[in-house]
Amino acid sequence: MNRYPLWKYLLILAVITVGVIYALPNIYPPDPAIQISGSSAALDIDDRTMTKAEQAIKELGVDYFGAENSGTSGLIRLYDRSMQLSVQRKVQEALGSDYVVAVNLAPTTPQWLLDLGAGPMKLGLDLAGGVHFLLEVDTARVLTEELESIEDTVEKHIRSERLHGVDARVHDGIMTITTDTDEQRMKLTDFLRKEVPELQYERVEQGGKFLLNATMSDAYIRQKEDYAVSQNLTTLRNRVNEIGVAEPMVQRQGRNRIVVELPGIQDTARAKSIIGKTANLEFRLEANETTFTSQREEFPWRDELKQSRSGNNVVEKRPVITGSMVTNAQIGYDPDTSLPQVNITLDSQGGTAMHRRTRDNVGRRMAVVFIEYKTEIKRQRSGDGEEEIVYEQIPQASIISFPVIQGALGRSFRITGIDNPAEASELALLLRAGALAAPMGFVEERTIGPSLGAENIALGVKSVQIGLALVLVFMLFYYKVFGFAANIALAVNLTLLIAIMSMFGATLTLPGIAGIVLTVGMAVDANVLIFSRIREELANGVPPQTAIKSGFERALETILDANITTFIVAIILYGIGTGSVKGFAVTLAIGIVTSVFTATTCTRAIVNLIYGGRRVNKLWI
The missing domain is CATH 1.20.1640.10 (Multidrug efflux transporter AcrB transmembrane domain)
Structure with a gap:
């Protein structure tokens, strides 16, 4: 028994x-190290780059060992973990903006264990150190922009059908169409039901006018919000991959928030500048007398646009293309001036739009507008008298280039007029990683050393x-x-x-x-x-x-x-x-x-x- x-x-x-x-x-503790990778996937790490990095560490007077180069990334191990940030900054300065230098923890597992597929456990943020961000997606702006897009469609239909006395405006999530007759209102209702079936309608008569109030259904609102958060998740993951963090975590939290954790990163400022850059790029034609008289609304960038290098300019309301149409962006240098430039490749839709608008506007200026959203924290009283914190996204737009259109452009072209290589590299990274579907703000920021x-x-x-x-x-x-x-x-x-x-x-x-x-x-x-x-x-x-x-x-x-x-x-x-x-x-x-x-x-x-x-x-x- x-x-x-x-x-x-x-x-x-x-x-x-x-x-x-x-x-x-897991009994073998990792070594503190710095990891070197290219700012783009096409940039390999060669022996010359590693030698330059090692020389920078020697100038700093820090002991190191075990320099490794896999071709796509380089790793230099250090004896003192407290020197990681100093070495990271020195090597980054020596290599320039074409390379990304990140602090990391290099495993010391013997090769025979690695050959068997054995490796140590990954350490979380609270054990490895790093940065934690909680970002809030401004889904309200997505819904407003969607209604404004529908408003543009309605205005085009009004002009094409020659419906006089009809006006469309968007305010507080409601698009109000004002008509002189009920017949006009019915025509526009039928048009919207065919083009935008997701809207809900309410007919109102006020002051002898026939009003049609259109709002988005709850299901459509949720669909647009989910798309915005999902697109931002994808974009953030791409940006994190560009930085070269070893074990990042990017995941959704709740309805409109995203958590980003980067173990092993202590340089909060740099991580925040790349990951939290709530920016986009738009190409807008310079406004002329025709657009001044034909556009009903005041230009949204008239007061928000910073002084460009060409003076105080006003651009058209509607962009030719946006950063969402960019499929690739790489930093380069102008052979004549040696100044940095960003080489852009568009998708088919963006290429068609760019070709059509530039073909018809040769000799006219086109602004490259860089739009960045800054988070402002405001305190206000709620309905029950309690103080609450509100995160508001404030757009700041600046013209980084204002060239004259010399001829019709296609899918590939370049952006010049950028003086700083770091600025050009960051712009290329942001465009390459993808555009954000909605601006985001930092709700929480935490650093663990x-x-x-x-x-x-x-x-x-x-x-x-x-x-x-x-x-x-x-x-x-x-x-x-x-x-x-x-x-x-x-x-x-x-x-x-x-x-x-x-x-x-x-x-x-x-x-x-x-x-x-x-x-x-x-x-x-x-x-x-x-x-x-x-x-x-x-x-x-x-x-x-x-x-x-x-x-x-x-x-x-x-x-x-x-x-x-x-x-x-x-x-x-x-x-x-x-x-x-x-x-x-x-x-x-x-x-x-x-x-x-x-x-x-x-x-x-x-x-x-x-x-x-x-x-x-x-x-x-």
């Missing part, structure tokens, strides 16, 4: 061996060590030989937990360490149930071998019931939680699986080796 066949012992041994191999890389991350790791490891030591001593003292078996199974449990997290690329966070500490207690709890059951059987006069068998088999049902319910809670936490909650849920869920396996299989295997297959008069339990 209580004997496992050989194949079961071999299977348990194989599982433990695999667990040890994939958990082993590398020293704080290291302190969090030290405290987390210490908590696990203390908890594990107390549990080991208690189990050994209270359950004797069975406590010894449970302690070995507990060590296997932690090894398997770390191995699984490493194999599946799970990110370890500070709450995740709390989940590991909880797993230690839960693993022991399963063994306590088994051992208590064995004691009950012995108290009832059951023979020792039968008591062992009954204890493991009868306690299994209780163990499964308790752990399955906890596992369901962990899944729910992972599904609805964000950030730290997800980190806790991951370790909790994995820990439950490993705890059940080690408590019911490994512990029994050890007990079987000690007591199985022989006559036993007394159990040390």
Whole structure:
């Protein structure tokens, strides 16, 4: 009785061996390093670039080692983690804006483990250090712009149908069309129902006029908001990839917010300037007398447009193309003036629009307008008198180039008139990453330094060590030989937990360490149930071998019931939680699986080796 066949012992041994191999890389601490990559995917890292970077580090007087070059990126390891930011700034200054230099943590895992596919766990923001941003998407502006676009369509239809005395205006999310007759209103209603079926209508008569109030349906509003947030998510991910962060996190939070976490980055200013750049590019023709008299509204950029290099200019209301039509943008240099320029490639729609408008306006100026939205924090009183914080997006537009159209342009052209290479490189990056569907503002900004991350790791490891030591001593003292078996199974449990997290690329966070500490207690709890059951059987006069068998088999049902319910809670936490909650849920869920396996299989295997297959008069339990 209580004997496992050989194949079961071999299977348990194989599982433990695999667990040890994939958990082993975590005992090798990473080296502080700087990572060098090109500002565009086409720019490779050659030996000359690495030599230039190493020379800059030598000039700074910082010791380094292990310079590596994979062709697409370079890595230089440092001895002192506190010097990462200083080295990063010095190397960035030496290489220029064509390259992106980021701080990173380089793994020190031996090659034979890497060959087996083993690697250390990824560390979260609270352990590796880095920056955390919470951005809010201005979806209200998207809806307003959508209504204004519909308004333009209505105005064109009014002019084409020669409907006199008809006026269309947008205010507070409502497009109001004023007509002289009910017949005109019905014609416009039929037109809108055909062209924009998502609108809702209300007919009103006021002051002898026939009004048609059109608003967007709730479903259409939600659709436009989801599109804006999804597009911004894609754009932010592209920008993060351009920076070269090792393990970034960009995810949606709630209806209109986005969380960006960049582990290993401590240069908040640079990360914010790239990721948080709520900017777009528009090409607008210079206004002339015709556009002054034909456009009903005042130009939106008349007061907001900064003084350009060509003087104080006024541009047309409607852009020729926008940055959303750009498919590629690369920095270059004018061969005649050696000044930086941005080489632009448009999609087919943008190329057609650019060709048509420039062909008909040769000799006229076209402004390249750079529009950036600044976040202003305002405090105001709500309806119930409580003070609340409102984040308002204020557009700031400036003309970065105002050339004369020499001929019809197509899909490819260049933007000149940029004096600063860094400005040209950043503009190319923003255009290449994609345009934002809606402006965003920073709601929360948090920086975690590398020293704080290291302190969090030290405290987390210490908590696990203390908890594990107390549990080991208690189990050994209270359950004797069975406590010894449970302690070995507990060590296997932690090894398997770390191995699984490493194999599946799970990110370890500070709450995740709390989940590991909880797993230690839960693993022991399963063994306590088994051992208590064995004691009950012995108290009832059951023979020792039968008591062992009954204890493991009868306690299994209780163990499964308790752990399955906890596992369901962990899944729910992972599904609805964000950030730290997800980190806790991951370790909790994995820990439950490993705890059940080690408590019911490994512990029994050890007990079987000690007591199985022989006559036993007394159990040390």
